[in-house]
Amino acid sequence: MKTQRSAWFLLINLLLAAALLAGCSGGNNSLMFQTEALQTGDLTANLVANGKVRPSRAQDLIWKLEGEIGEVLVDNMEEVREGQKLAELKASSLPSQVISARAELLQAEKDLESLKNNSARVEQAALDVLNAEDAVKDAERKRNTLSPEKRKVGQAFIDGARADYLMAEENLKQAETAFNDLSSLPEENLARVAALKSLAVARQQRDAALAQLNYLLGHPSELEIATAETELALAKARLAEAQRTYEDVKNGVPENELAAAQARVDVAQATLNQAFILAPFDGRITYVSARSGERIQPGELAAHIEDATHLYIDTEISEIDINRMKLGQPVAVTFDAIYGKEYAGKVTAIGGSGQNNQGVVVFPVTVELLERDEAVKSGMTAALSIQVDSVNDVLMVPNRAVRMVDGKRVVYIQPAGGVPQKVEIVLGVSSETYSQVLEGELKAGDLVVMNPDLLIGQMNGMTVQ
Incomplete structure (x- = not known):
């Protein structure tokens, strides 16, 4: 069978x-x-994930005091700068400590400015000492160059200079003789005037030739020496004066006193700022809840600000795929709310610690949106196609x-x-x-x-x- x-x-x-x-x-x-x-x-391998768009920075702006809102100086979707005043409370509704802070701030700023001016004097005095020291060094260098050992030249230069001096001396004698012959004539006589001018020129040329010869021989003129020594003495006197001035002012304001004055300014300013809503960074106001005339309590929302210069998408990747993720991997981003358009992105952060999400271990991953337009808004749901491999x-x-x-x-x-x-x-x-x-x-x-x-x-x- x-x-x-x-x-x-x-x-x-x-x-x-x-x-x-x-x-x-x-x-x-x-x-x-x-x-x-x-x-x-x-062939390209992709991981598919979803996430929410967020800006690089975002912050709720909260009132710190009770009072009545005065001016609201910003609208929804308005671009603002760091430190810009966005809203303020009416002065009549402010508590006494804030009102007095205005006067305290003015006085603290005045005191600080006075101290800073003294600090500026110290800096200037120190700079004057340095400049005076440089001037002394220059004067000493100039005086030292008049020493014979500093002037070593060839014999030919010396012989040439001596010949120039002898010729200039002879020309001077001839000019003196010519002028003496005409000296009895009236001063306005043209011949006498010309002879006097020639004499002056000849004397200048003789003096210059003699100075050059003495310089080459290492024998400076008395005028050179006197001038150099006068300049050196004057430079030393100025240095001594600068040093005395510096000693007088350098200990004028202790550093801790200057820091305390700055702290008083900061405290007064911080107290006064409680009456305002200020932008903490450059960004865009995405929501304004403050209304002029409303009575508010501390902790109430005034506005919301976002810095959307960079947009990011936070997502989660399972432990099965996390080791396929690498920084810089390209990502194709699409939005249900933006039909038919794809945006480029890249992986910028990969979490190193997993979390249990409904029984599945997942790791946080951040994608930066490299392309953006006004249609992309914070909080939108994004579909991500992450390129993890390609051949x-x-x-x-x-x-x-x-x-x-x-x-x-x-x-x-x-x-x-x-x-x-x-x-x-x-x-x-x-x-x-x-x-x-x-x-x-x-x-x-x-x-x-x-x-x-x-x-x-x-x-x-x-x-x-």
Whole structure:
């Protein structure tokens, strides 16, 4: 009986193979199996996540005092600068300590300015000492250059200078003789005037030649020496005066006294600022609740400010995928509220500590929005497609064609005119539609069965019969 049953199973399998061969080679093949030719190309793997848009900085601006709102100086969606006054309480509704803080601030600022002026005097006195020291060094250097050892020149220069001096001395004698011959003439006589001018020029030339000769010989003139020594003495006197002035003012204001004066200014200003709403940073006012004339209590919201120069999207990635994340990975961002438009982003932060979210361990990830326009607003829900991997020029198989058989991934290849053959494969990078083939007897152009469940079902159905 057992032998007869085995024979029947063998017969059924032979009939199945014949039926498959006939079906695959017959005219109705396209009705039985959908196929697609394998090809090579570029493949990108993405992780899909959702998140909320937030600005780089945001802050609720809260009233610190009870009182009646006076002016509201800002509107919704208005750009403001750090320190700008946005709203204020009426002076008549302020408590006494705030009112007195105004006078205290004026006095504290006056006292601080007075102390700072003394500090400026100390700085100037110290600078004067440095300048005076430099002036003494320059004067000493100039005086020292008049020493003979500082003037070493060749004999030819000295001989030339001596010859110039002798010629100038001779010219001076001739000029003196010429003038003496005409000295008895009236002073307005042109000849006498010309002779006097020639005498003056000759004397200047003789003096200059003598000074040059003395300089080269290391014998400065008495005038040179006297001038240099006078300048040095004057420089030393100025230095002594500068040092006395510095000693007088340098200990005028202790540093702790200056710091205390600044602290008094800061305290008075902080007390006075409680009557105002000030912008804590450059940004945009996205909401204003303050209304002129309203009575408010401490802690009530006045406005909300956001710094949207950079927009970020916070999301969560499961522990299964977190190790695929890297800083700088490109992200495609879309919004349900902005139809048909995609924005570019990148991963800027990856959390190092996971948290349990409804039984799943997730890690925080932050994406910066690199492109933005007025349509993107804080709080919007964003869909993220994070590119975690990419490969180029690889053999790709459609995901629809892949099945798990006995714990291994397989595809079915349709050979020309033959029965579909099962091929075991190993996959690499996967996208939503295709996967990279790392191992398996496949090549570009092979026809892969796209509806393998139909094939498997036919085989199982015939076997059971």
